[in-house]
Amino acid sequence: MDFETIESLVRLSWLLAASFFVIGLMRMNSPATARNGNLLSAAGMAIAVVGTAVLLLAGGEAEPRTWIIIAVGIAVGGGAGLYTARTVKMTAMPQLVSLFNAVGGGAAALIAIDDYLRFANAGESVALETTIFVVLDVIIGSITFTGSLIASGKLQGLIDGKPIMIPGGRIITAALAVATVVAAVYLFAGNVSAPVLLVIIAAALIFGVTMVLPIGGADMPVVISLLNSFTGTAVAMAGFVLGNDVLIIAGALVGASGAILTKLMADAMNRSVINIMIGGFGGGEGTTGAVAGAGGSVREVSADDAAIQLAYADSVIVVPGYGLAVAQAQHAVRELAELLEDRGVDVKYAIHPVAGRMPGHMNVLLAEANVPYPQLKEMEDINPEFPRCDVALVVGANDVTNPAARRPGTPVSGMPILDVDQAKSIIVIKRSMGRGYAGIDNELYANPKTGMLFADAKDGLASLVTAVKAL
Amino acid sequence: MNPELLAALTVFVLAILAGFAVISKVPATLHTPLMSGANSIHGIVLVGSMIIAASAEDPLSIALSLVAVAFSTMNVVGGYVVTDRMLQMFKKKPVAPKAEKAEG
16 A cells, blocks of 8 residues: 555544544433443544554654654553543542643643744744744643643642732733733744744743632632633644644534533633633632621521431432532432432432532532432422422532522622522531632521531531431 | 645634534533543544654654653543543442442
């Protein structure tokens, strides 16, 4: 077979891979086909990589050292990826995704840097369209690299999760932007200069840090989703630099899907993406225990009384939130639900779109605790059921249950909420009267139907389990 | 504009539209696995890393492409494995091997 035939076949294999990616994502529409979709997507990736290896082999360009680079790189990167993916706890999922964003964006930037340096070292001129994509790739890729590392560090607790305000942050950002624009214009004008590209790289790397540091831990899900979109875009730009369609397609696919997810997330938090990126707003959750009166008296309930309410109910809706994930109480909540089901109680879970630290994160955490997914109800499906439910059990969720959101003029106004207050009775497990992320009191707690069980999510659920068993 | 760039732009825009269309239908339940799945797809940058490795001659180029290959492989392998781990937990009826509650 001559080289041209082989090249055509490899390009077709890339097209096949790109189709697998699209179909794989489509199959992620439903939990029943999602796993299959992911495997299909992985198969597409394998086809693309093998095809590339064949192309390099047939092209005769590749020397023994090429294969050594590829083999060593794959062994090291694959080992690291496999190890982290196998050992990560499900609660730590968001920081791992962020880490993979960092390396993906980093690799995309390196491709453009390497490509450009070759032109620069050979003293050749570079076409304007190549320069444009090199510069875009380097900027987006570098921002993603450091931004994702910071986001990952914040979630992991290596860096303070609170918004970190940088003195003179705006001036630094403006200076970085000016430096980048000047350097980019210089390169677009037809000058080929590696040091000038270095200026752009440095500015983008610093910008990634200054962009994410001032953003609070509670906003990280949106940031990670945005950085995922950035990585996809950087990869597409690398595709333009190399003239490679499969990079362009896969990158654009991820760029677009990430952008949509980011928008969905921000909408569910009732904030604009720009507002979040400007940052300096939401701190961590109100776990520091800022004790504040909840504008009205609050009724406390004991674990025994709560257990009786739950055990003799016909239907119970569990409303899990961030606090449940923090307390690692997924298994405890499932144990309680199973006990209740054994007693004939109908148990469902109401999942707010932003429960957890990533869109849909709560579903993963509950699935890990063996909660069957048909019991997990999305907000629109479960809200009509609250008026018919005997007990709503709120565990570690706060702002997403605040009826104040239905009135204008509060920080949570307009935010879609779970209609917990319409249940016949409500039990809230909460450590203290601390405020949620929006920094306001939750009117639900002052509702006469509400009983507060003051405890850590895990301990509170454990005491309920004991109490139900004793009945 | 040269025809190749024009063709590449066409592909780019259509892929963006495909991305929008495909994702808009996914239920919130699956947003995390979806993000993680999309995350693995941008590991396709491995193909680009292999291509630059093929023409790496000077030490700097060799170093850059080696890091690029390692980074992108980590993205690919880690992304797919962790997505699969997540998705295999989504079950209709749990087989509930309760003994496996290792977490404290």
